Amino acid sequence: MGLLDRFLGSPQRRFAQLALRVARSTPGVEHAVYQPDDFAIAIHRIGAAGPARLYLSNVYRETADATQAERRERLAKLVRLMAAPPPEDTWATVRPKLRPVIRPVTFGVAGPVGLRPPLSRPAMPFLRELVVIDTPEAMAYVIPDRLDEWGVPADEVFTAARSNLADIARRSLEQEWPRGASVIRMIDDGDGYFTSLLLTPGWLAEVGEKMGSPVLAFAPDNNTLLLAPLPDEGADPLYALVEKNFQDAVRYLSPVGYVAGSTGAVVPYAPPSGHPHHLLARRADAVLALTEYSNQTDWLTEQYAKAGVDVHIGRLIAVEPPDGGPAETIATWVEGSSTLLPRADTVAFARPGTGIEFRVPWRHVEEQAGLQPEPILAPARYRVDAWPAPEVLAELRIHGID
Numbered sequence: 001m002g003l004l005d006r007f008l009g010s011p012q013r014r015f016a017q018l019a020l021r022v023a024r025s026t027p028g029v030e031h032a033v034y035q036p037d038d039f040a041i042a043i044h045r046i047g048a049a050g051p052a053r054l055y056l057s058n059v060y061r062e063t064a065d066a067t068q069a070e071r072r073e074r075l076a077k078l079v080r081l082m083a084a085p086p087p088e089d090t091w092a093t094v095r096p097k098l099r100p101v102i103r104p105v106t107f108g109v110a111g112p113v114g115l116r117p118p119l120s121r122p123a124m125p126f127l128r129e130l131v132v133i134d135t136p137e138a139m140a141y142v143i144p145d146r147l148d149e150w151g152v153p154a155d156e157v158f159t160a161a162r163s164n165l166a167d168i169a170r171r172s173l174e175q176e177w178p179r180g181a182s183v184i185r186m187i188d189d190g191d192g193y194f195t196s197l198l199l200t201p202g203w204l205a206e207v208g209e210k211m212g213s214p215v216l217a218f219a220p221d222n223n224t225l226l227l228a229p230l231p232d233e234g235a236d237p238l239y240a241l242v243e244k245n246f247q248d249a250v251r252y253l254s255p256v257g258y259v260a261g262s263t264g265a266v267v268p269y270a271p272p273s274g275h276p277h278h279l280l281a282r283r284a285d286a287v288l289a290l291t292e293y294s295n296q297t298d299w300l301t302e303q304y305a306k307a308g309v310d311v312h313i314g315r316l317i318a319v320e321p322p323d324g325g326p327a328e329t330i331a332t333w334v335e336g337s338s339t340l341l342p343r344a345d346t347v348a349f350a351r352p353g354t355g356i357e358f359r360v361p362w363r364h365v366e367e368q369a370g371l372q373p374e375p376i377l378a379p380a381r382y383r384v385d386a387w388p389a390p391e392v393l394a395e396l397r398i399h400g401i402d
Helices: 003-008 011-024 057-062 068-083 091-097 144-150 154-173 195-199 203-211 236-248 278-307 362-369 390-398
Strands: 029-035 040-045 052-055 098-104 120-124 127-134 139-141 184-187 215-221 224-229 257-260 266-268 317-319 328-334 339-342 346-351 355-361 381-384
Touching: 011 029, 011 040, 011 068, 040 068, 052 068, 057 068, 091 098, 091 127, 091 154, 098 120, 098 154, 098 195, 098 278, 120 266, 127 154, 144 154, 154 195, 154 203, 195 203, 195 215, 195 224, 203 215, 203 224, 203 257, 215 236, 224 236, 236 278, 257 278, 278 317, 278 328, 278 339, 328 339, 346 362, 355 362, 355 390, 362 390
Parallel strands: 328 346
Antiparallel strands: 029 040, 040 052, 098 127, 120 127, 127 139, 184 224, 215 224, 215 257, 257 266, 317 328, 339 381, 346 355
């Protein structure tokens, strides 16, 4: 910590103080309070029953290189949106504004206790589909409470959002698409919903028809969609670029490549063993799994410690064999330890003090030990206590791998 930090606080605290000053000077705000544990500002609006919370982590990172004036303006815009009275939308007026978006599976979940996560459903591995209300100023995530206000079920909300997206997808396909080896980079300015296009059945397949070959799609962050003709080989630079963009992104999405499946729905690109892209695809899968489980592990560990729950939150490990084999994820089942295991390629059985004794592919452990996912948790976790019974353990050893 530098001398100025001792007097003025950390950079995050100084940013929070700026946000607090902006909030308190915004019309419609009765008062505002900094909540350092959540790195958030609780904004009490005039006439509102409770506070709205402005979580600062993303905007802090996004404005890291901005001037003080630019930071102030960005914060002022966010606070104005939050201080405004909620829209008096009915189902009829809100339906045309709905759009589906893709977000990481931990988005909106790993937050403070009591925070209502947005409406969502599974989309692809480690990704979920959410619905937003699109307005000229911003977009707001639909939370389950809104469904009661509108008097409609969740399925109808998702169907309406997908229907609106279909219009966007159709207009995109009417554009001129290049043929050949072109790599297309679609950067969303907030209105395009480009990464959401992957949710439209048949869209990626039709893009491939227009480009003259099957297409490999990447969405490293919320606003970027990369489309490239599926190469026969030599995809290393493309995967490396995507992984770097994914790791550098404030609002990351996925480093995995996606292709049009047999039904028209987009699926993760999973070339078989021996294919030139097999190692690249397996590494991308592992990076996404490691990222999401790491986020979940940190949050669950903190929450369970606060609640006094005596359970170990197992970390997912990812390794790449030195012989150049595919990336592999590993969960560790420690004898005598109550653990929430992450789903992995293999399970390592370990004893305290002596370490790992053997590893077994996940499918055998799940079947023989009867693993069942814990309710609610996403990504999935499996509660284990003692090691399996001796006869089960003996059977698992038969399937052990080096």
